[in-house]
Amino acid sequence: MKALITGASSGIGKEIARYLAEQGYDLIVAARSTDKLNELRDELTNVSVRVITIDLSREQDAYDLYEHLTDEKIDYLVNNAGFGAYGKFSEVPLETEMNLIHTNICAVHILTKLFLVDMKKRNSGTILNVGSMAGFCAGPTFSSYYASKNYVVRLTEAIHEELRREKSNVKVSVLCPGPVDTNFNNTANVRFSAKGLDARYVARYAVDKTARGKMVIIPGFAMKAAKFFSHFVGERFLTGISYGVQSQKNGDK
Ligand SMILES: NC(=O)c1ccc[n+]([C@@H]2O[C@H](COP(=O)([O-])OP(=O)(O)OC[C@H]3O[C@@H](n4cnc5c(N)ncnc54)[C@H](OP(=O)(O)O)[C@@H]3O)[C@@H](O)[C@H]2O)c1
Numbered sequence: 001m002k003a004l005i006t007g008a009s010s011g012i013g014k015e016i017a018r019y020l021a022e023q024g025y026d027l028i029v030a031a032r033s034t035d036k037l038n039e040l041r042d043e044l045t046n047v048s049v050r051v052i053t054i055d056l057s058r059e060q061d062a063y064d065l066y067e068h069l070t071d072e073k074i075d076y077l078v079n080n081a082g083f084g085a086y087g088k089f090s091e092v093p094l095e096t097e098m099n100l101i102h103t104n105i106c107a108v109h110i111l112t113k114l115f116l117v118d119m120k121k122r123n124s125g126t127i128l129n130v131g132s133m134a135g136f137c138a139g140p141t142f143s144s145y146y147a148s149k150n151y152v153v154r155l156t157e158a159i160h161e162e163l164r165r166e167k168s169n170v171k172v173s174v175l176c177p178g179p180v181d182t183n184f185n186n187t188a189n190v191r192f193s194a195k196g197l198d199a200r201y202v203a204r205y206a207v208d209k210t211a212r213g214k215m216v217i218i219p220g221f222a223m224k225a226a227k228f229f230s231h232f233v234g235e236r237f238l239t240g241i242s243y244g245v246q247s248q249k250n251g252d253k
Pocket of ligand 1: 007009011013033034036055056080083103130179183184187
């Protein structure tokens with residue numbers, strides 16, 4: 001069995017890689033930080049680990065990643081690479097946002113499409129896309145990130161339902177955590193307003209729920225409750241709450 005994990009050099013992706021290695025998956029780990037991926041390869045001695053350096057903010061790299069692996073049978077794809085950009089929409093540099101859209105949306109779309117087609121031909125395989133609680137609403141001062149995760153959540157839900165109707169053995173799930181203790185906030189230049197969950201816990205929870213065919217995976221009681229209660233407030237009100245949550249984060253640290 002073989003798994004491809006994007007963004008495996010740190011945080012949730014690294015922990016998913018460790019857990020899948022524990023389960024006996026040979027790994028292909030992809031990200032920009034080759035040194036960190038090599039460290040992970042050296043740590044995981046029980047399975048074979050192949051390191052691929054890619055920058056998914058460049059659209060072509062997503063196609064190249066698939067092309068590199070045409071001779072490999074990928075049983076498990078984790079689209080985890082992603083980042084956030086804090087600031088008012090009018091103030092965040094367009095280039096940052098385009099990099100975000102390519103990494104968080106285009107790469108997820110391209111890799112999901114290409115590997116799903118192969119998995120459907122074999123009628124087996126698993127795709128875990130990493131969304132976020134940000135995928136359930138708008139995010140003033142974090143607008144592109146929230147919008148990108150809305151895309152990931154809705155795309156995955158639609159594919160999940162298509163596969164269910166086809167009675168396919170291929171599984172697809174979306175992980176939607178709230179704050180998790182990783183490097184994410186440093187990259188996005190924010191501080192979390194709430195204490196983050198442990199990345200190891202989130203990774204294990206996500207892989208276990210994906211194995212059971214769950215469509216949307218929300219780790220932790222607080223975020224499950226937040227999602228439940230969000231159904232009772234209107235979109236407009238939810239956007240206001242979201243602004244309040246984001247404004248507790250200090251973009252300048
Ligand atoms: N932490 C949270 O609170 C939280 C909550 C909800 C959802 N998420 C989602 O969880 C996923 C993982 O984030 P994390 O929290 O684990 O943060 P992280 O520790 O910053 O990890 C992000 C990973 O994505 C990779 N990455 C970023 N840009 C990339 C690019 N252009 N090309 C290839 N790889 C790239 C990074 O690798 P390199 O830098 O080596 O390229 C790194 O391995 C993201 O999709 C994030 O949106 C995080």
